[in-house]
Amino acid sequence: MSSAEETNADQVAFWNGQGGQTWVKRQHHTDTTLTPVNEALLAFAGAQPGERVLDVGCGCGAVTLDLARAVGPEGRVTGLDISGPMLAEGAARAAAAGIANVDWREADAASVELDEFDLLTSAFGVMFFGDPVAAFSHMRAAASPDARMALVCWRPLAENPWIEVPMSAVTPHLPPRSKGAPNSPGMFGFAGPDHVTGILTAAGWTAPKFEPLDVALDIAAGNGLDAAVEQSTQIGAVNSWLRGQPDEVAAASVASIRAALEPYADGDHVRLPGAMWLISSTPA
Numbered sequence: 001m002s003s004a005e006e007t008n009a010d011q012v013a014f015w016n017g018q019g020g021q022t023w024v025k026r027q028h029h030t031d032t033t034l035t036p037v038n039e040a041l042l043a044f045a046g047a048q049p050g051e052r053v054l055d056v057g058c059g060c061g062a063v064t065l066d067l068a069r070a071v072g073p074e075g076r077v078t079g080l081d082i083s084g085p086m087l088a089e090g091a092a093r094a095a096a097a098g099i100a101n102v103d104w105r106e107a108d109a110a111s112v113e114l115d116e117f118d119l120l121t122s123a124f125g126v127m128f129f130g131d132p133v134a135a136f137s138h139m140r141a142a143a144s145p146d147a148r149m150a151l152v153c154w155r156p157l158a159e160n161p162w163i164e165v166p167m168s169a170v171t172p173h174l175p176p177r178s179k180g181a182p183n184s185p186g187m188f189g190f191a192g193p194d195h196v197t198g199i200l201t202a203a204g205w206t207a208p209k210f211e212p213l214d215v216a217l218d219i220a221a222g223n224g225l226d227a228a229v230e231q232s233t234q235i236g237a238v239n240s241w242l243r244g245q246p247d248e249v250a251a252a253s254v255a256s257i258r259a260a261l262e263p264y265a266d267g268d269h270v271r272l273p274g275a276m277w278l279i280s281s282t283p284a
């Protein structure tokens, strides 16, 4: 198996296993934290009535459902993801909201059979590809001639205290974390503009534009400090780092996260800076 295939297989296992289940369980909290980001992406993407949208790595569908509303009954959205449980959650939410113009498709962005689309969107769903040039080339082949792309991705860890603060808090308690090669697939895989430009231009897209998006993220989702601590340990890098640690190490880590987040608590909110790129491009 090539390293790209191995990465993709690991991703399928993670997003269909405990990782995906946790995202489903915490979907309401996560969507609340990310509401300002999702709104910014929607405005940036500017989906129009009647358009055909491909939403990549759509997860539980927070942005997908808003895109479906924006394109209206004459338009269609394909919500593409490798996670069965997250897609099922998205489909259930669509049904509950009476939204019928979404095709929920469980497949890999690099190999899925695609219909032509006018707009490619993704909220934090494109940085995990084992072979990103192959995936973006594949999607480029289905783009209409005047299609556009609108993505939101994290800038580097150091610019994202909402996750850097909890990670620093647990560092003294845990064995050193393998950092991975720079630009390797993962949460911060699209943090570097030169790296992203290299991928997209090699895949047949124009050199992308990068617009910084800075948002104070309420990681408590309005539910107080304990909820912020819980979210920090359940989702993302701290969660994978804590997995398999003895109870006393986990307890000490949680106490340190609580102490580190306390200064940011403001009533029921715990807001820390989040730094992202809004990335746009078109077929070259």
Ligand SMILES: C[S@@+](CC[C@H](N)C(=O)[O-])C[C@H]1O[C@@H](n2cnc3c(N)ncnc32)[C@H](O)[C@@H]1O
Pocket: 011, 015, 056, 057, 058, 059, 060, 061, 062, 080, 081, 082, 083, 086, 107, 108, 109, 110, 122, 123, 124, 125, 126, 128, 129
């Ligand atoms: C961080 S989650 C974001 C989910 C959603 N867009 C949101 O903002 O809540 C990343 C998503 O990308 C999906 N994903 C990862 N690799 C993928 C691939 N090769 N093709 C399609 N989706 C993929 C995962 O299953 C997961 O749902």
